[in-house]
Amino acid sequence: MHDGSGRIAVGGLSKSFGPINAVTDLSFTVEPGSVTGFLGPNGSGKTTTLRMLLGLITPSSGAAVINGVPFAQLSNPATVVGAVLESQGFHPGRTARNHLRSYGAAMNVPDERADQVLELVGLSGAATRRTGGFSLGMHQRLALATALLGDPQVLILDEPSNGLDPEGIAWLRGFLRSFAATGRTVLISSHLLREMEHTVDRVVIISRGRCVYDGDLEQLRSAQRSRVLVEASDPGKLVESLRQAGMDAHYLQDGRLAVPDTDSRTVADLALQAGIALYGMQDERIDLEQLFFQLTSGQYTGGQYAQGGADPRWAAPGAGRQDQQGGNSGFGGGF
């Protein structure tokens, strides 16, 4: 029997499909009472990991347990863990209510439960409609309703915001927070950190099937770097005085100077002392999304993310590339 802790533990999990290593030696734990984000680019092994956790895919090595036991050993699994997986299907000819009553019968919950969960996800009006006519967002809501049928202790969601409109995403966010607030466990995967920023407490970030960060979101946030962009009358002189003050600076393509790890106040004071006129200053912080790109870059040939997705200035020679390399070897080094 399971221990009822609501804890998820993944240890040394690996899976290869033929020559492709989808997941390599992955370990992390998910604690109850919090929302944990499981992040990584598309193809980084998130779905494979979640499906191994749910007993749908057999790992090549390692183990994943929920409440201390593998999924297959849970006697009525849907009452312990509910899951919304990508590409989870419904028979197009079955109505939403009949779908829920069918699966509710498998987990021995009363039929009224079907209407309760429909109400919970806002699908009451579509109870007697066939799922074949549902929109993507309605499918997601019905999948969530199915996951909630057994009133589970652990909720696992794979890219749940796909197909949800902004209103739906906001609703889901609130729902997951209140679900976790009752001491239950939420593990939610996404390829967008920005989308999860306000939902999750902890994050597990994977890239190429390996864990690159596992910890509090706050910690990740505090590791953000800031820099100042300066337009000066005499940039050369400013660089010199910055160096004397132990700071580094480099030129941007538009002629401005970028000064990392400082704020505009410090730079302005220095410039005043050196008698340099400043025409413009801008404080800049790398946001979480850019951090995420750096952590997971190299998933496909290096630099793709930094150049394509992030602010192009950060991809300029210098800081950006350094961070990418640092990011791959682990979180600590590059920051």
Next chain:
Amino acid sequence: MGALVKAEFRKIFTINLWWALLVPVVVLSFGAGWFGTYFGSLDQLRADLGTTLPVGLLTVSMSTNFSTLFAALFGAMAVAAEHRNRSITTTFLTGSPRGAVIGAKLIAYASVGLGYGVANFLFGSLGGLLGSGIDGFGDPLDWLAVGGAGLLAMVLWTVLGVGFGALVVNSVAAITSLLVYRFVIESILASVFVRAGLTSAGAYLPAAAGGGIVGNVAVPIFIQDLKQSTGRYVPPEASDALNVFTGGSVVHTWWVSLLIFTGYAAVFAAGGWLLSRQRDIT
């Protein structure tokens, strides 16, 4: 386990497939029973001989061996259709272990297959009654024997279908290969066996063995009645000719056919069960 079986029954009866496949069973059995006894060559035979014969048994056997195809197709969709619309994920997330889920499917689908068998027997008999009257059924015990064998055949074909669908997984491939095998491949194999001098080997093939469960009950009863009521010698070729329509063969008695076909159904069911337990659902 009871909960899983209940869930499977609900899945079956909340979509249209079960009655969409029941309709041809009813139509075919009724049509075969009525037209087969009233207009067909069997009626001619009866007129020539000037005596009543249990032709209704032959038409029930014939319609059973058509209807088993629909039972098998129905069974094949049990697992394959869930892979097609990807609801197999939810099914395995809500039922554990997987072996119990497949077991529940076998029970639920075999029960509905039994229902198909009852429908086939009732409507086939009703058709026969309209075509040839009560005389067309001979001894009531013979009628029940043919009906009972028909039910067995339907259940076993459904079980074979569930196993086959769980092995093949792709629903289009499962349906196509069942149809092609039944209508094309087995006859080719049988003729290959005959040319190779293995005349009785064809009777061991699945469709021949499955058809023999009911055919090898109905035909011997009919031939026996024919001998008794006419007092004439009936050549063994007569059985062969009847078997073309009713299914079965003179090589085996009905229970040998039953054993052989049960073997096939068991192999497919066990194979599908084992594979479903291990298959990665990606």
